[in-house]
Amino acid sequence: MAIFDIIGPVMVGPSSSHTAGACRIGYIARKLLGEDPKEIRANLYGSFLTTGTGHGTDRAIVAGLLGMKPDDMRIPRSIEIAKERGVKVLFGEAKLKEAHPNSVQLTLTGNSGNTMELIGQSIGGGRINIAEIDGIATNFSGEYPTLIVNNEDKPGLVAQVASMLSNQGVNVATMQLYRNQRDGMAVMVLECDQQIPRSGIEKLRASEGVTKVTYLNPEDEK
Amino acid sequence: MVYHSILDILKLCKDTNLSFWEVILQADMESRKVTREESYHTMESMYTAMRQADQNYDKNLRSSSGMSGGDGEKMRAFNESGKNLCSDFTALAMEKALKMAESNACMRRIVAAPTAGSCGVIPAVFLSYEDMFESTRDEIVHALFIAAGIGAVIAENASIAGAFGGCQAEIGSASAMAAAGLVYLQGGDENQMVQAASLALKNMLGLACDPVGGLVEVPCIKRNVAGTVNAISSAQLAMAGIQSAISPDDVIDSMYRIGNIMPYALKETSEGGLATSESARKLCQKKTGE
Numbered sequence: 001m002a003i004f005d006i007i008g009p010v011m012v013g014p015s016s017s018h019t020a021g022a023c024r025i026g027y028i029a030r031k032l033l034g035e036d037p038k039e040i041r042a043n044l045y046g047s048f049l050t051t052g053t054g055h056g057t058d059r060a061i062v063a064g065l066l067g068m069k070p071d072d073m074r075i076p077r078s079i080e081i082a083k084e085r086g087v088k089v090l091f092g093e094a095k096l097k098e099a100h101p102n103s104v105q106l107t108l109t110g111n112s113g114n115t116m117e118l119i120g121q122s123i124g125g126g127r128i129n130i131a132e133i134d135g136i137a138t139n140f141s142g143e144y145p146t147l148i149v150n151n152e153d154k155p156g157l158v159a160q161v162a163s164m165l166s167n168q169g170v171n172v173a174t175m176q177l178y179r180n181q182r183d184g185m186a187v188m189v190l191e192c193d194q195q196i197p198r199s200g201i202e203k204l205r206a207s208e209g210v211t212k213v214t215y216l217n218p219e220d221e222k
Numbered sequence: 223m224v225y226h227s228i229l230d231i232l233k234l235c236k237d238t239n240l241s242f243w244e245v246i247l248q249a250d251m252e253s254r255k256v257t258r259e260e261s262y263h264t265m266e267s268m269y270t271a272m273r274q275a276d277q278n279y280d281k282n283l284r285s286s287s288g289m290s291g292g293d294g295e296k297m298r299a300f301n302e303s304g305k306n307l308c309s310d311f312t313a314l315a316m317e318k319a320l321k322m323a324e325s326n327a328c329m330r331r332i333v334a335a336p337t338a339g340s341c342g343v344i345p346a347v348f349l350s351y352e353d354m355f356e357s358t359r360d361e362i363v364h365a366l367f368i369a370a371g372i373g374a375v376i377a378e379n380a381s382i383a384g385a386f387g388g389c390q391a392e393i394g395s396a397s398a399m400a401a402a403g404l405v406y407l408q409g410g411d412e413n414q415m416v417q418a419a420s421l422a423l424k425n426m427l428g429l430a431c432d433p434v435g436g437l438v439e440v441p442c443i444k445r446n447v448a449g450t451v452n453a454i455s456s457a458q459l460a461m462a463g464i465q466s467a468i469s470p471d472d473v474i475d476s477m478y479r480i481g482n483i484m485p486y487a488l489k490e491t492s493e494g495g496l497a498t499s500e501s502a503r504k505l506c507q508k509k510t511g512e
Contacts, residue, residue, distance in 0.1 A: 003250050004264055006336045006373035006382070006399075007344070007366055010271040013326030014285070014438040016338045051436035054287045056329050076329040124383055126334075 009126060012075045017102055018048065018055035021122030023075060025104060026064020028130060028142040029118055031216050035110040037065050038087055043094035046101035048122070061104055062089055070126060094119075100131070133214075136178050136187045143218055144173055144191040149204060150212040153179045153186040157209055161188060168200045185211070195219060223249040228375055228416050228470040235412050242412050243364040246371035265370070266363050268333050272322075272345035275332045279321040283328040289505060290439045291328055294321030311354045312454055319346035319450040323443040336373045336382040336395050339438045342446030343396035344369055344403070347453055351407050365403035372399045372419045379471070380478035384431035384490040387481030393442075393449040394426030394477065400453035405460050418453075418460035420470040425452050427473075428480055430488035432495030434502040441496055 011020040030037065040062060048057050056076060063078035064070075066087070074081060082089050094105040100121035107117045119132040130140050133148065140146050147165075151157045158177065165172060171193040179186035195217055205213045223238075223245060225231045234245045250261045281295035297317040300306055306313040322342035326332045335344040348362050373382060376395045381387040401418035410418070426449070434440040466473065487494030496502060 001374055001377040001382075002254060003246060003367070003370035003374055004268070006377060007265065007268050007370045008333055008335070010268065010331060010333050011338065012331050013329055013338050013341070016334055019329070020334075020338070047436065054285070054435060054437040054439075056286070059329075071331055073331050124385065125337075 010071045015055045016126040017122045018057045019060045020070035020126035022057045022060035023064040023070040025120030026061040037108045039109040041090045041107040043092040043105040045094040045103040145195045146216040147190045148214040149188045152209040164200045170194045243367035246367040285327040315346040315350040319446040323446040327439045337392045339442045340392040340396035343449040344400045346450040347400040365406045369399035369403040372402045389429040389431040390426045397449035397453045398423040401456040404457040414460040416470045418457045420466035420473045422456035430495045431490045432497045435506045436492040
C-alpha cells in the first residue's frame with residue numbers, strides 16, 4: 001500500500017468507505033455521464049442503506065455527482081447545493097441480489113438529456129468499483145484512464161479498438177468484454193496506462209457497429 | 223528500495239546508512255516514480271491539512287446521529303483549569319485527539335491516518351509536540367514518514383481496516399505509528415522507534431470494532447484518546463531503553479492472526495459487543511425516533 005494511503009487521503013469524514021468512497025462513486029458517475037446531471041435517482045443498498053444517513057453517504061454521493069471530490073468541504077451541504085442548481089434528487093432503496101454491502105444504484109439524466117444507469121460499490125479505504133453500466137456487468141476502479149465501448153456483438157470490434165490504442169501508443173492494463181446475449185449488444189472496458197488522445201476516441205465513435213464510447217480520464221480529478 | 227517488514231527497514235537503514243524516514247521517503251519515490259520534492263511536499267501537505275482540521279474544530283458541532291460533539295471543548299476547559307494530572311503535552315494531545323475524531327464524526331475535513339475512524343491519534347501526538355516543544359516543521363514531516371512506514375508494514379502483513387482486523391487494526395495501528403514518530407521527535411534511535419511501535423501495538427491487540435449503529439462515533443472517538451495516550455506512554459518506555467519481548471514483526475503477525483480468528487460480529491458489523499448493548503439500543507431508538 002502506498003504511504004499516502006496510510007497517511008491520507010485528506011477527506012471529509014466520517015468514513016472512508018461510506019463517505020469518501022460514496023463521493024468518489026458519484027464523481028466517477030458524473031464523468032461517465034459526461035455532463036452535469038439534472039436528475040439524480042440514488043437507490044441505496046446494504047450498509048449504505050442502513051447506516052448511510054449517519055455517515056453522510058447520501059450527501060457524499062450527490063456531492064460527487066455535482067463534481068465535488070472527497071475532500072470538498074461543501075459535501076455536508078451538497079443536497080442544498082443541488083437544489084440551488086435546480087438538480088432533482090431522489091433517494092430510494094435498491095432491490096439488488098447479493099450485491100456488495102456498500103452499493104448504490106444510480107439513475108442519471110444529464111443536462112443535455114444523456115441518461116445512464118450504473119451500480120457503484122465502495123470497497124474500502126475510499127476505493128471503488130463500478131460494477132454495472134446500463135445493465136451490463138463491468139468491473140473497474142476509475143483510477144486508470146478507462147475506455148468503455150458499447151458495440152454490436154460482431155467480429156472485428158475488439159481488433160479495431162486494440163489497433164487504435166496501439167497506433168496511439170497506449171498500453172492496456174486490463175481488458176474485459178461482456179455482452180447481454182449472442183449477436184446482441186456488447187461492452188468492452190479497457191483500463192490503460194496512458195491517457196487516450198481525443199482523436200483516437202473520436203475515430204472509434206465514428207466506427208461502424210460502435211454505439212457509444214465513454215472515456216474516463218482520472219487525471220483532472222487530482 | 224523495497225521493504226516488506228520492520229526488519230527490512232532496519233536493514234535498509236544499516237546497509238545504506240540512511241535514517242528511517244529517509245528510507246521510507248526513497249521507497250515512496252521509487253514505487254510511485256515521483257521526485258524527492260513531490261514525495262516530501264505531499265507529506266508536508268498532509269501535516270498542513272491536519273493542522274487546519276485541528277484549527278477548524280467547532281465546539282458547537284454535533285454529528286447527525288446526535289451522539290457526538292462538544293467533548294473536545296470540555297477537555298480543553300478541563301486542561302485550562304490546570305487539574306489534568308497528565309503533563310501539559312499529554313493533556314493537549316488528549317484534547318486534540320477528541321477534537322479531530324469529533325470533527326470527523328461531524329463531516330469535517332480530516333486526514334485518514336491510517337483510517338478516518340482513527341484520524342485523531344497521529345495529529346494529536348505530532349501537533350501537540352510541535353506546539354509544546356521546539357521542533358521544526360521538517361522534523362515533524364520526518365516523523366510522519368516514519369509513522370507511514372510502520373503503517374505500510376502493518377497494512378501489508380496484517381491490516382489497517384476494522385472490517386478485517388477489528389479496532390486493533392485501526393486505533394492499534396495509529397497508536398504504533400504515532401509512538402514510533404514520537405520517539406524520533408524525542409531523539410531516540412531506529413531501534414527505539416520500532417520498540418515503541420511494538421509496545422503500542424501489543425497493548426491494543428484483540429481490540430474489537432463494535433461501533434454503535436455502525437457509525438464512526440461510539441466508541442471510536444474516545445478510543446482515539448486511548449490510542450494517543452498509549453502511543454505517548456509506549457514511546458516513553460522505549461526512550462527509557464525498555465524492549466518489547468516480542469519482535470515488531472511478530473507483534474504485527476500476531477495482530478494478523480488475531481484478526482483472522484476474531485468473530486465476524488466484532489469486525490465493524492455492529493452485530494456484537496458495545497453495538498448490541500442495551501445502551502446502544504436506546505441510543506439508536508432515540509436517533510430513529512427523531
